Amino acid sequence: MEELLADVVGVLVVIVEACGAAVIIVGAVLAFLRFIWAGLRERSSSAFVPVRLTLGRFLALGLEFQLASDVLRTAVAPSFRDLGQLAAVAAIRTALNYFLGREIEEERRQVAAERDVRAQGVPATDPADRARGRMV
Amino acid sequence: MTTLQEVTSTAATLIVAAGVVSGLVVVVVIRRPPLALGVLLDMLVAAGLLRLVGTPGWPVLVTTAVILLLRRVVSAGFRAARHSWSDDGDGADGGAPAQGWPLSMARLVHPAWRR
Numbered sequence: 001m002e003e004l005l006a007d008v009v010g011v012l013v014v015i016v017e018a019c020g021a022a023v024i025i026v027g028a029v030l031a032f033l034r035f036i037w038a039g040l041r042e043r044s045s046s047a048f049v050p051v052r053l054t055l056g057r058f059l060a061l062g063l064e065f066q067l068a069s070d071v072l073r074t075a076v077a078p079s080f081r082d083l084g085q086l087a088a089v090a091a092i093r094t095a096l097n098y099f100l101g102r103e104i105e106e107e108r109r110q111v112a113a114e115r116d117v118r119a120q121g122v123p124a125t126d127p128a129d130r131a132r133g134r135m136v
Numbered sequence: 137m138t139t140l141q142e143v144t145s146t147a148a149t150l151i152v153a154a155g156v157v158s159g160l161v162v163v164v165v166i167r168r169p170p171l172a173l174g175v176l177l178d179m180l181v182a183a184g185l186l187r188l189v190g191t192p193g194w195p196v197l198v199t200t201a202v203i204l205l206l207r208r209v210v211s212a213g214f215r216a217a218r219h220s221w222s223d224d225g226d227g228a229d230g231g232a233p234a235q236g237w238p239l240s241m242a243r244l245v246h247p248a249w250r251r
Contacts, residue, residue, distance in 0.1 A: 025147050043166065
């Protein structure tokens, strides 16, 4: 029975990790294409902020999948060494998820501030400075 | 190494290459190295996450952790630098740079945090 459970969990872990990896790969490829597009066509630094925001969302979603696989793996981790590595991976992913969430929030504020400023007809400057209400 | 790990390892390598290309495009077209570094680090984080798939060894774990730490440090550094460079440098606040200097040189000599 235990072996069956371990096999089932092992398959589930692979499936969930594959989903997470697919999300990250798709996000990175999309971001790469949009970076190139923004660089060659729009030629403005503000065009990169939404792309980074989208990439951050993809990474956060992929991380959720990977954290789910970590949780699943704890059900069948056989030794303390494996558990130690698992804890390190989970810690890295959790920390990254936290920081990604903060960065996404920060960049979202920048985009909103930029949109507000554009709506008021103020000349364009650095979005970060606009977010702080400064003009360079 | 499982098939999934082989796929993700190859994808991670390709994403690193894509990050380098994206960073170069930003530097060449926009001429903003901090933004290019941010783009490159974003892609490096994606590659690092892919390398964590499966049961990675300690070197991979340490490398990924260092990349994440580096990303935070560089971001904080650029935020601090931008704060220093983008403050009002028009000389109205006492610690005025000499008139006629190029603005960038004046801000270098009198950064915001020294006023």
